[in-house]
Amino acid sequence: MIKEVFFQNKHFKDLNPLVVGYEQCSPGYSCGPEIRHNYWIQYVISGCGVFELESKKYNLKSNQAFIIPPSKKVFFRADDKTPWAYTWIGFNGEYAKMLERLKSPIINIDYSFFKDLLDCKNFPGMEADFLAGKLFMIFSHIFTKQYPGNYIKFVKEYLSSYYSQTVRVHEIADILGLNPNYLSTLFKAETGKSIRDSLMEIRMNKAMGIINNQHYNVTTVASMVGYTDIYAFSKHFKKRFGHSPRYFINKSNPDK
Numbered sequence: 001m002i003k004e005v006f007f008q009n010k011h012f013k014d015l016n017p018l019v020v021g022y023e024q025c026s027p028g029y030s031c032g033p034e035i036r037h038n039y040w041i042q043y044v045i046s047g048c049g050v051f052e053l054e055s056k057k058y059n060l061k062s063n064q065a066f067i068i069p070p071s072k073k074v075f076f077r078a079d080d081k082t083p084w085a086y087t088w089i090g091f092n093g094e095y096a097k098m099l100e101r102l103k104s105p106i107i108n109i110d111y112s113f114f115k116d117l118l119d120c121k122n123f124p125g126m127e128a129d130f131l132a133g134k135l136f137m138i139f140s141h142i143f144t145k146q147y148p149g150n151y152i153k154f155v156k157e158y159l160s161s162y163y164s165q166t167v168r169v170h171e172i173a174d175i176l177g178l179n180p181n182y183l184s185t186l187f188k189a190e191t192g193k194s195i196r197d198s199l200m201e202i203r204m205n206k207a208m209g210i211i212n213n214q215h216y217n218v219t220t221v222a223s224m225v226g227y228t229d230i231y232a233f234s235k236h237f238k239k240r241f242g243h244s245p246r247y248f249i250n251k252s253n254p255d256k
Helices: 094-101 117-122 127-146 151-162 169-176 180-191 195-213 218-224 230-241 245-252
Strands: 002-006 016-024 030-035 039-046 048-053 056-061 064-068 073-078 085-092 106-108
Touching: 002 117, 016 117, 016 127, 048 064, 056 064, 085 117, 085 127, 094 127, 094 151, 094 169, 117 127, 127 169, 151 169, 151 180, 151 195, 169 180, 169 195, 180 195, 195 218, 195 230, 195 245, 218 230, 218 245, 230 245
Parallel strands: none
Antiparallel strands: 002 016, 016 085, 030 073, 039 064, 039 085, 048 056, 048 073, 064 106
């Protein structure tokens, strides 16, 4: 038995739900090998089976979920004696890429996060909104479990990964399930710096590395480290290093 719900794609930037479903598999039922184009999380409600990602095999049972990333070969098969029943959610979005930083594609997580995914059909026109909220809760659980009590480490890794993009404190807080003001206070108490100052420091150091190793103009360097305003970039750079970025660009490429 299979149930699947399709709905309007609202193209949410951060976490964008695309499809949800449920299936009670028959003994030995398999899927793949195949490559998918979006991220999927499939939660095993009962029974057991095997999941293979790029030829690495995992045996799964109830109360476990497996992550299917895009562009990688996957295969999964229900057990011959106790075939699994699972529910799934397919999605994309900027935050989805964070799943690839996990050490394992297998998640131990409570059923409560997945049990009412199909209830989205009770909210016509708002299915995607309902499921986006569920995804944020799932992500919050995944990443706070990976970093138990160590939100600071998570924020630092997030800034190091996404410094070239628009970074908003409330979006990081959403992932962790924290109040943005609380997260900001916690971070500053632990590091002595605000999240924004830490981001700026990472961007400036990255910019200096680019200038020292490659020949780009100021506008290009600014864009590569997340600045759309060249004047703000130059101001912050000079404050950090004592000279303008153009000074260092000319110094590293005197013949230009």
